[in-house]
Amino acid sequence: xxxxxxxxxxxxxxxxxxxxxxxxxxxxxxxxxxxxxxxxxxxxxxxxxxxxxxxxxxxxxxxxxxxxxxxxxxxxxxxxxxxxxxxxxxxxxxxxxxxxxxxxxxxxxxxxxxxxxxxxxxxxxxxxxxxxxxxxxxxxxxxxxxxxxxxxxxxxxxxxxxxxxxxxxxxxxxxxxxxxxxxxxxxxxxxxxxxxxxxxxxxxxxxxxxxxxxxxxxxxxxxxxxxxxxxxxxxxxxxxxxxxxxx
Amino acid sequence: xxxxxxxxxxxxxxxxxxxxxxxxxxxxxxxxxxxxxxxxxxxxxxxxxxxxxxxxxxxxxxxxxxxxxxxxxxxxxxxxxxxxxxxxxxxxxxxxxxxxxxxxxxxxxxxxxxxxxxxxxxxxxxxxxxxxxxxxxxxxxxxxxxxxxxxxxxxxxxxxxxxxxxxxxxxxxxxxxxxxxxxxxxxxxxxxxxxxxxxxxxxxxxxxxxxxxxxxxxxxxxxxxxxxxxxxxxxxxxxxxxxxxxxxxxxxxxxxxxxxxxxxxxxxxxxxxxxxxxxxxxxxxxxxxxxxxxxxxxxxxxxxxxxxxxxxxxxxxxxxxxxxxxxxxxxxxxxxxxxxxxxxxxxxxxxxxxxxxxxxxxxxxxxxxxxxxxxxxxxxxxxxxxxxxxxxxxxxxxxxxxxxxxxxxxxxxxxxxxxxxxxxxxxxxxxxxxxxxxxxxxxxxxxxxxxxxxxxxxxxxxxxxxxxxxxxxxxxxxxxxxxxxxxxxxxxxxxxxxxxxxxxxxxxxxxxxxxxxxxxxx
Numbered sequence: 001x002x003x004x005x006x007x008x009x010x011x012x013x014x015x016x017x018x019x020x021x022x023x024x025x026x027x028x029x030x031x032x033x034x035x036x037x038x039x040x041x042x043x044x045x046x047x048x049x050x051x052x053x054x055x056x057x058x059x060x061x062x063x064x065x066x067x068x069x070x071x072x073x074x075x076x077x078x079x080x081x082x083x084x085x086x087x088x089x090x091x092x093x094x095x096x097x098x099x100x101x102x103x104x105x106x107x108x109x110x111x112x113x114x115x116x117x118x119x120x121x122x123x124x125x126x127x128x129x130x131x132x133x134x135x136x137x138x139x140x141x142x143x144x145x146x147x148x149x150x151x152x153x154x155x156x157x158x159x160x161x162x163x164x165x166x167x168x169x170x171x172x173x174x175x176x177x178x179x180x181x182x183x184x185x186x187x188x189x190x191x192x193x194x195x196x197x198x199x200x201x202x203x204x205x206x207x208x209x210x211x212x213x214x215x216x217x218x219x220x221x222x223x224x225x226x227x228x229x230x231x232x233x234x235x236x237x238x239x240x241x242x243x244x245x246x247x
Numbered sequence: 248x249x250x251x252x253x254x255x256x257x258x259x260x261x262x263x264x265x266x267x268x269x270x271x272x273x274x275x276x277x278x279x280x281x282x283x284x285x286x287x288x289x290x291x292x293x294x295x296x297x298x299x300x301x302x303x304x305x306x307x308x309x310x311x312x313x314x315x316x317x318x319x320x321x322x323x324x325x326x327x328x329x330x331x332x333x334x335x336x337x338x339x340x341x342x343x344x345x346x347x348x349x350x351x352x353x354x355x356x357x358x359x360x361x362x363x364x365x366x367x368x369x370x371x372x373x374x375x376x377x378x379x380x381x382x383x384x385x386x387x388x389x390x391x392x393x394x395x396x397x398x399x400x401x402x403x404x405x406x407x408x409x410x411x412x413x414x415x416x417x418x419x420x421x422x423x424x425x426x427x428x429x430x431x432x433x434x435x436x437x438x439x440x441x442x443x444x445x446x447x448x449x450x451x452x453x454x455x456x457x458x459x460x461x462x463x464x465x466x467x468x469x470x471x472x473x474x475x476x477x478x479x480x481x482x483x484x485x486x487x488x489x490x491x492x493x494x495x496x497x498x499x500x501x502x503x504x505x506x507x508x509x510x511x512x513x514x515x516x517x518x519x520x521x522x523x524x525x526x527x528x529x530x531x532x533x534x535x536x537x538x539x540x541x542x543x544x545x546x547x548x549x550x551x552x553x554x555x556x557x558x559x560x561x562x563x564x565x566x567x568x569x570x571x572x573x574x575x576x577x578x579x580x581x582x583x584x585x586x587x588x589x590x591x592x593x594x595x596x597x598x599x600x601x602x603x604x605x606x607x608x609x610x611x612x613x614x615x616x617x618x619x620x621x622x623x624x625x626x627x628x629x630x631x632x633x634x635x636x637x638x639x640x641x642x643x644x645x646x647x648x649x650x651x652x653x654x655x656x657x658x659x660x661x662x663x664x665x666x667x668x669x670x671x672x673x674x675x676x677x678x679x680x681x682x683x684x685x686x687x688x689x690x691x692x693x694x695x696x697x698x699x700x701x702x703x704x705x706x707x708x709x710x711x712x713x714x715x716x717x718x719x720x721x722x723x724x725x726x727x728x729x730x731x732x733x734x735x736x737x738x739x740x741x742x743x744x745x746x747x748x749x750x751x752x753x754x755x756x757x758x759x760x761x762x763x764x765x766x767x768x769x
Contacts, residue, residue, distance in 0.1 A: 115511075149431060
């Protein structure tokens with residue numbers, strides 16, 4: 001059975017997508033036509049520019065519908081999730097007691113110049129997120145929230161001094177790739193200090209994916225909507241697996 | 248529409264806020280900071296950088312040993328002026344280059360120093376007044392649209408891109424443009440210099456950048472026939488310096504909160520309290536409207552729970568601002584539309600809170616902030632939530648309306664996002680323009696009950712803060728659930744006690760002009 005799928009409008013395989021974008025030109029009928037031809041050049045068929053208007057001096061905004069001839073074989077897609085070890089807080093605590101036998105030390109920070117702690121706070125603060133308690137509430141976790149704008153050097157030094165088991169680095173600001181730069185700097189410094197294998201290294205943020213985290217040398221990446229228990233479960237399971245491997 | 252609110256409780260909240268702030272005012276009157284002293288230098292007309300890109304005001308403070316700061320920078324600097332006959336900028340460059348040193352002029356009589364500074368103090372303040380007068384003239388000639396005034400942010404990192412975006416936003420209907428600062432600037436203990444084209448999450452606030460946007464918006468204002476306002480941030484470690492630069496370059500609004508930096512940026516509380524006072528005196532004199540940061544309580548914690556803290560902070564901000572000589576019409580108290588969209592009757596709560604603020608602070612140009620915390624990648628839902636925010640704003644007569652972006656959780660807004668946001672706001676505010684005037688709130692109903700509860704809890708919170716003392720309350724997590732010790736945080740080393748004979752010529756003049764009694768206490 002074919003696993004090739006195409007976008008679905010109202011009929012299987014019609015390939016319908018919606019697009020909207022701005023062009024840096026004054027609006028005119030010719031601007032609508034320019035938008036249509038541009039979309040056709042992207043490879044779309046049946047292009048309909050359903051809205052085109054001036055939004056500022058020298059700028060026009062378009063809404064269009066079009067059909068893509070492309071499809072994708074979904075059976076070929078690999079995007080491993082770091083959230084497959086679903087456990088509740090009580091289950092994580094029980095798991096840690098049984099399989100690790102000591103408290104897990106976790107440090108989290110918003111690294112670089114990023115001052116947006118909303119993500120790391122949602123994971124670490126006692127209150128948690130969407131009714132899922134944060135790591136500070138876990139009986140088997142000792143949690144350090146270092147807050148915002150933490151230099152990667154300081155985070156690594158902290159990890160070394162406090163014998164941290166898991167590091168959570170958060171980045172909300174992504175302008176000009178600052179998130180990737182900071183994540184990379186942290187992974188590289190841990191490597192240079194010989195600490196990389198001693199910690200479970202996780203990154204998080206609205207633009208983070210687990211796939212990207214793997215490419216950056218992290219053990220896991222957690223994107224938007226992540227619950228604290230998902231992070232806690234990953235950390236606990238990974239530590240337990242490592243302990244088993246070294247025994 | 249009108250809420251029936253307990254006017255006695257409101258009065259009690261105001262007197263509690265006054266009691267909360269009074270001891271802090273006493274502290275403020277006895278202290279100064281390196282940032283206050285640097286802003287004195289900036290008001291004297293000093294600008295530019297010396298070796299290693301160190302701004303001249305910082306270089307001059309560096310030349311004054313910490314143990315000699317107790318009487319302020321003005322006198323030692325004035326001594327050099329008096330003795331050398333040079334202009335302030337030339338003295339500044341000499342001090343930065345090391346060809347002059349403050350310590351070698353100690354023998355110059357104080358009266359000569361004061362006399363040498365006097366004309367530059369006068370010309371500095373004249374420059375500020377000229378900006379204020381120009382704004383009044385332009386507003387009369389180029390009237391703004393009716394409130395809520397649409398406010399958008401630009402934040403590309405490159406001031407020249409920001410200029411294009413600012414003008415495009417003005418064209419699309421924005422009345423106020425804010426240039427978001429580069430993330431982290433609030434923690435710099437200096438103000439960067441010159442036009443900048445690199446930043447993260449925003450663009451550095453520099454005097455040159457202020458001027459670039461001001462000039463572009465002035466041109467747009469003339470073309471559009473309505474005055475477009477410019478906003479930046481007098482927060483962080485350089486609050487009073489930014490206020491000086493903003494006064495000089497005729498910014499119209501500044502984000503300026505009495506506690507934001509303490510709670511959300513871990514800036515030392517004593518530093519913040521002293522800095523906010525002098526910066527607000529400058530804002531008062533330059534006609535700048537401040538925007539306070541109560542929205543931050545809601546983005547970092549549960550919005551339903553935090554409503555009383557928002558109101559309490561509004562009372563405290565108002566009190567601090569009054570003590571710095573600010574009239575109500577320049578105190579833009581903040582609030583935000585941040586209740587979880589999944590909560591039943593969340594909209595009713597939002598209306599209750601917004602209308603409560605409107606009635607308690609009738610002459611404040613209230614600043615209403617859009618949903619951010621519950622915005623996701625679902626831009627379609629986001630656009631709907633923004634519409635409900637827009638409706639709340641127009642029906643409760645908010646004054647300054649920060650347009651919510653459908654791409655809030657995704658990226659710094661595209662030009663098209665901003666246009667869609669403005670269209671959304673214009674549509675809702677036009678179609679529901681007089682809705683709030685046509686409806687009555689059900690007495691004893693859900694909205695009124697919510698407003699009543701928020702006010703009662705606010706009063707209880709202010710009572711607890713008053714009993715504990717503001718500094719100690721901040722340490723004990725009364726606000727935003729974070730603890731900040733009085734001598735912890737960034738910038739504490741830049742706070743110093745005033746010694747007898749301390750002199751800040753601008754403070755002296757502003758106190759007189761603003762009708763304040765010397766020493767900040769009322």
